[in-house]
Amino acid sequence: MRLQIICSLENESIPINYRKSCLSLIKTAIEKQDQRKFHEFFDQNTQKYYTWSVYLKNAVFGKEEILVPNKELIFNFSTGDAETAVLFQNAFANLLDEEVPFARNKVTVQSVIPVSQPMIRGQAAIFRTASPIIAREHDRETMKDWFHSVSQNEAAFLETLKANTLYKWEDFYGDSLKQDLEALVFKPIKMKKTVVQHYEKYIEASIGTFRLEGKPYLLNLFLSSGWSSLSGSGFGMLDLVEEVAHAD
Incomplete structure (x- = not known):
């Protein structure tokens, strides 16, 4: 909602x-x-x-x-x-x-x-960021954070987001979530790095338009609850541009 x-x-x-x-x-x-x-x-x-x-x-x-x-x-x-x-x-x-x-x-x-929020029924959709996406890599031992943006290192950005999603939602979706996240395909369309201030920190983030291919429940999850670390602080909100056929 x-x-x-x-x-x-x-x-x-x-x-x-x-x-x-x-x-x-x-x-x-x-x-x-x-x-x-x-x-x-x-x-x-x-x-x-x-x-x-x-x-x-x-x-x-x-x-x-x-x-x-x-x-x-x-x-x-x-x-x-x-x-x-x-x-x-x-x-x-x-x-x-x-x-x-x-x-x-x-x-x-x-x-x-x-x-009203649309329901994605297929396995591919194009999204636009309504607030920046943060991919945060956190070291629990040192309590240090590293932030990855799509334009700096796309592979690290995607893998970190997948890890963030698994950590947050595994209790809800169980063991199949890891497999479904591994199969998720991310294709940037027009994205760029941005730097946002969050309290006293300046954080590397990503904004723009991209395509995701994956299980419909994942696409709807990201649309409804955000796709980002720190989503509760106003990051990772997505708007649906259009649902598309899976094949290019």
């Missing part, structure tokens, strides 16, 4: 590192709606089975801030889990017309709109 949450800003300026303000907005909404779910989601470093992105029409990006002339922020949310979808819909509806701090600005939720 997808939601489009339309918000108004008090003034035109938001920080370039706006994701942490969006996370604060999410936490405010969930804490007000359901204390138990708030602690379940945010007290520990739990997996987030949802993703989101932000759309700022005609925004002007500076070094430290973003100017939004129409003072409108559209928050797009997506998840494949019905319970999580209802929780977020109710939580943001509960914030309607309430001013919430947003960095050096304030945001007011104007409307919460459910958006």
